[in-house]
Amino acid sequence: MASEDELRQKLEGLQKQLGKKQIFEQAVFSIKSLLLQSYPSASPSLQKLFYSVVCRVATVLRTRYTAPGFWVTGMGLFVEAEQMVSESSEREQLRSCIAQAKEQLRDLETQSDVSEAEQNRGNRGFLFEGHLTVDPEPPQPQWLVQSNLLTTAATLFTAQSSQGQDGNSNTSESATNLLQVLIDSLDSDVPLILEDGHVAPRAPPASKKVVANLPVVTITEEIFAKLGPDAECSICKENLVVSDKMQELPCQHTFHPPCLKPWLDEHNSCPICRHELLTDDHAYESWKEREKEAEEEKRGAANAVRGGEYMYV
Template sequence: MLQFYSIVCRVATILKTRYTAPGFWNTGLGLFLEAEHLVSEPSERKHLQSCIAEAQEQLRYVQNEFEGVGSGRNSTSGGFLFDGHLTVDPEPPEPDWLVQSGLMTAIATLSAGGSSQTENLDTSESNTNLIQELLQRLDNVVPMILDNDPVAPRVPPASKEVVAKLPVTTITEEILTKLGPDAECAICKENLVVSDKMQELPCKHTFHPPCLKPWLDDHNSCPICRHELQTDDHAYESWKEREKEAEEERKGAANAVRGGEYMYV
């Protein structure tokens, strides 16, 4: 159930960031409504209710916009609709990443049927076939939804502007005494001496500037702790923001069921 809730949270994020078509939001609304009945933890239910409200608001906005456009057309065209004509464009097909809703419905129906000895066998067989079909479809789309197997973009080098602004300090007797006699540059492994120039990263690790530059020309992180610096790649920075948001959602879902007190089968 935790995995299902995580997927629903990810679907909500994808809807908000990538889709505006009413067909997607209408299907998403159905998923949120069904998921609300399946969760038992109050924080999960509250989050799903906010997703439901946002989906309803989006659909109302699209409907009002469509009605405004439609009234404008009717006032200028003066045409007629004949039998068989469509008054609106057909909705886009149900996105594959939302078939989880249908899967959960089928599982719930099949589980209810399994508890009755008199359940019609044809219905059970039909539900089983539906679940198998949906699982086959999910095999193709779940890797795009689950964050435990993301396709990360290639990490670009650190921003040249950020690197240029990194502070440089000069090693003094006082600093060297505080660091100890074995203090060294982690890249070249040379022991530090008085008057050495050291460039400091935001994580407070320091390196010789000539040693650090080639590294930051190819990487965006500290050679020791991997703390990341900002890059000039907008696509990569946007991906990091999305991953950060998804990680917060995963932590919230994990905290909601920590210890298993709210989990059920």
């Protein structure tokens, strides 16, 4: 039988593998096997490490992976761990993980059913002015999607208000989530109006070459001690741990590489300070250069006016 030091090394190695999508399921199966073999006879500190690694699996599932197979694998680990832990707080947390996994699998199944129904409906056409068309139904315009979101959120807030302070917290959370979706939608659709009345073009995705060359740093014990235990990736909101890989922007803010790339594709700016990266769109970059030159000329003119005022004081 492996010594406790060897088991610790194996568990820590498997925890690192959880961040790699291709081997996530294999890592979870290995953790489950070690749990069944070694948890009952393990020391209290090693049992705590087992629990910590199982919770890490739940965190990775919540923040990174959505495929049903990942959640089925994770739920199998949660069920076994829940039967083995002795502390009531740990058992309660694992029951929460199991419930969340079941809910996620139900939601994924529902989405699959809806997608299939929509596909079948698309094959049949849609009703327009009393006639069934041949073509699938076109997507709703963005203004209608936003209107529906706002109406639904208002209805949920009204329902919560009528329930008083003892109202359902799920209702409040659902309404808040809908409003956040609406805000994100407006943020991406409403153009920036400049001081001179011109509309700023929306930033294209960051240059693939620039993103590929962004440095990747690994969080060491020393770095983690400086960041503190509450440090998190500002995109996925997952707490950071030692050995996490983080990609650094020129502004020196860091994020998980799998989180950063899709963010830059959509927003092309640092989520914290809004620093913008170089793009492959020459027209947009030329516009930025012209705006920069115009701003410098404006500042120069303002300084000249102030200098003249001082001369006549």
